[in-house]
Amino acid sequence: MEARTVDLTVTSVRKQDITLIARHGIEDISAPSGVLAAKPQSGTATCDLHLPGGRPVEIHLKLGRHKPLDWVARVTPS
């Protein structure tokens, strides 16, 4: 994890659009042509992907340094 890189292979049983969430933040992401809906802004936690059906997709992530629990601080006090 110190290198903060993740190599991910995803095979979707059907063609679908998904949201990849990395709460540490996504500093950089690369994937085969047509998979990334749009290059996310560095540091954001989410990235929309177009997954083909039945075909492995290799995704390379460089994670950021956000704390996954940061969302708690932003919850409106109840």
Added chain:
Amino acid sequence: MRRRDFLRKGTVAAAGIAGSPKLLPPLTASESGPQKPFQISSQILGQTGVAREDNRSIDYLRRAQGDEFLPKLPVLAESYRPVDVQVSPMPLAERIKRNIVPRRGLCSIAPGKSIRESLLTGNGTMFVELMGDPYSEQVLFHHESLLVPWKRPFEAPKVAAILPQLRQMLLDGKYREGVDFAFRAMQDAGMPLNLFSHPTIPAFTMHLEFPKTAWLKDYLRTVDFESGEVKVVWNDEHGDWLRQTLASRPDDVVVQLLTAPRGQPVNARISLQNPSMMRMGDTAPISFEQDCSERMLIFACRFDPAVDNSGYAGVTRVIRMGGSARNEEGTLVIENASSVMLLTRIEWFADYSQDKVESLRLAVEHLNPDYDAMLERHRQGQAPVFNRVSVDFGGGSQHGMASEELLTDQRTRPDYSPALLEKMFEMGRYWFILSSGKYPPMVAEVNANINLQISGGPMGGLREGMESYFDWMESILPDCRNNAKNIFGARGAVFPILPDKGIGVSFHYASQVDGGIWPHPYWISAGGWCYRPFWDHYLVTGDLEFLRNRVVPGLKELALFYEDFLKLTDKDGNYVFVPSYSPENWPDNAEPLPLPRWPEPRFSFAEAHTVPPTPLVINATMDISVCREVLTHLIQASEILGTDADSVPKWRAMLEKMPPYLLDKDGTLKEWAWPTFEERLDHRHVSHLYGAWPGDEIDPDRTPQLAKAALLADRKRAPETLAAHGLCHRALVGARLKDYYLVDYELRQLFEQGYVGPTLTGTWKLGPWT
């Protein structure tokens, strides 16, 4: 220094801890003079990514360690222990040199001392546990169907008539009276208090005795997760010994191969012994028969003929290369063989007969005893399933380290041992595969907690084992319909707390001195929890036929029950779940004035609970969550499939009437959505967090307020017992809520405080019941 580099060096050092009779490397280093100080992980020093060396100077260490009043160097206590055979483990360097540790597997450097430290292999139908003792081996054989039989017909107590009165009692705050009233009705209906589930029993124990030598060295036992092969190796004055065990799925046989050093004989005494009776006592008469010849050992068992005609038999065929064999009062004595192979198959018979035992014997007789061929056939089936999902935390640099060494490594470092994490992940998959046959993985008492054991199945790509689970759940539906009818007067299905092999009857309610009062027949959420993996399977596979034919019919049974059960509403028009039970916990103030002794003396003193909890109350959060989930999934499935359009408005209307979850003053999610109940936090379960795990209605993105409330509830829990499933459950909830602190806290307890043994199997609980 890069972390991987550290690990590589640390591996060799740490492996020496248990691989040879020396002390912890850091201790040795610091006490044996001014050597180069031991290096520590970058994790200790922050996130700089660069590990610094020990900052104590050589001069300082020389001064500190030169103190004339320091104690002598400690020595291993083991050297004082009287043992008849001194066992020295195979050093790490030798393991690496021989390439003896499976890439996907584990190794251990000492024989098991108890069954908890045994090695496992299995083919779904049968599995064995073996200690790996070179000279006095015990192998416990199991068959998945060996359950002390229930006498049928057998169904849930017919107590539906009391439901209106019971509800009124609970709504009036007479919780203890309500439980007492319900328990008496169940007894009157013929269902005894404290009736326990029937135990699963082992088939038999195989004892193998060999001539001992005074010492042995280079001991190692290994498990290959891809093939299921267990090996035990050692060296003594005769040379290198090898013992292999395999449970083949294609050949349906357990194979043991005993190989002597070149030019040396195998001399062995082999016997089969009765399994432990444990809880069965007088209630389950079982008769055993044995037969022993120089070519065959047969073990046959009849269960109580007053219950049914079931039984089982195990046949062990002996294939000896050279030497001689004789029967010595039921013990097979083998002398001067060059190798011995044992082929064992166990079968369970619903209708036992000698003819069936004979057929089994003939089938084993016809097996082709080619060990390598059987191993390869099994590997070809198991390896692809095992390898469908893998993780890589960088543990490759620790390859060769034994489980004992990895556990010590974990306990002496501030971060996580990457190889240990990988091995634990792999061991979970291996265990799931080896114990998935007709039934999903289950041993001994089966509890709805099996959901914890199989929850990773859909995402882990373990579809064969999950298919067993789905079949099993569907097979008990007729009993579950009777549960709904007999206990609640309702249509649909209610699943029991203790589903069993072929049994879905809700029978268990208990009042025990050391336990509590458990009104399990009124726990209505088991069904939704049991059907959650069905939904997960659909989500993972997108299999619309599975959704149509297997998910929706089950969910409809559950929804039908809710339709009949939810008849009361509060002043706001929301449903009132009554009776309602949050498993094994109770509101702190549900019964402010406990009776001196309860239940009333109608029950024996041993069954009385002097300060009884009153868990049968109103609006358990779990009941609401599970009902919401069942209805939500049904509506979603109907929309996906384009079916049941006429029922969707009804299910939507029911969802509208679900009571809201309640928060405590500090924002914690309450375990009961009933305003007068106070939380009881010292409990191992977190049933009210079902919506975070295994459910998914609570998450930080869609429901941030609820997610924060669930996170607070998870962190505030102070378990009253050291149950491993409680740690796992809270960690899983923490993971869903991205609470890395709690995940870390629970995982460390699991790995570092004795829950995990040297063969990476776990115990359900620490303490006197372990």
